[in-house]
Amino acid sequence: MVHSDDFLLEDISEEEFIDLAELFKIFGDSTRIKILFLLFKGEANVSAICDELSMNQSAVSHQLKILRTSKLVKARRAGKAMYYSLADDHVKSILSMGKEHIEED
Amino acid sequence: MVHSDDFLLEDISEEEFIDLAELFKIFGDSTRIKILFLLFKGEANVSAICDELSMNQSAVSHQLKILRTSKLVKARRAGKAMYYSLADDHVKSILSMGKEHIEED
């Protein structure tokens, strides 16, 4: 680790701070975390997610919308069903990093 | 990446999900994010942090307390001043990871 991992406050704009906070905020809810971990296994449709989380469909859809809007998950339609999956590998990295942290207490 | 980065929902307890969400929630506020990035440079006392963020002392102290309670920062007293610093390298990893993510859009 030379210098690339060091940050000066001035290097980051007000907007970037807000974006970054907003990104983490998405991860800051256990329902969304559960959905994301579930999608580690691969794509899943809404009913499957509801079943796994034992939550009602509306609550899950609302959270899926938030995850989708923030581009952490993507969706494809197959017939009546909507299949959700993780948008990219950063999501995995961030989750793994967080998991490591809480496990080392 | 073989299997160690894969998660099954059952591997993680309800409590762990909540802990994980709680961890990310801490990062989900731009004031706290700014403080954490500031502390990348090294320790800083409360007045210095207030100056850098142009925020009043009470707001900063409240956020420092949250950061401290969640063990993301630690504090040492030197005379009248309290010096805060990052608690460990996970904080850096998580921030870096998030920063990477938002930069690649």
Next chain:
DNA sequence: ATAACATATGATAATATATTCATATGTTAA
């Protein structure tokens, strides 16, 4: 002991957030 300074904290008000309920939209099969 007291004044001056640095930080912490409790209460409050404003704002944001998550879930629920009711209902709308979209899709398929009959």
Next chain:
DNA sequence: TTAACATATGAATATATTATCATATGTTAT
């Protein structure tokens, strides 16, 4: 085209969160 199913969405309520203000606590110098 209508019924049945899957998902999305708007409104409302309950709860959580943040910044501010006022004040308390802790530290040092006089």
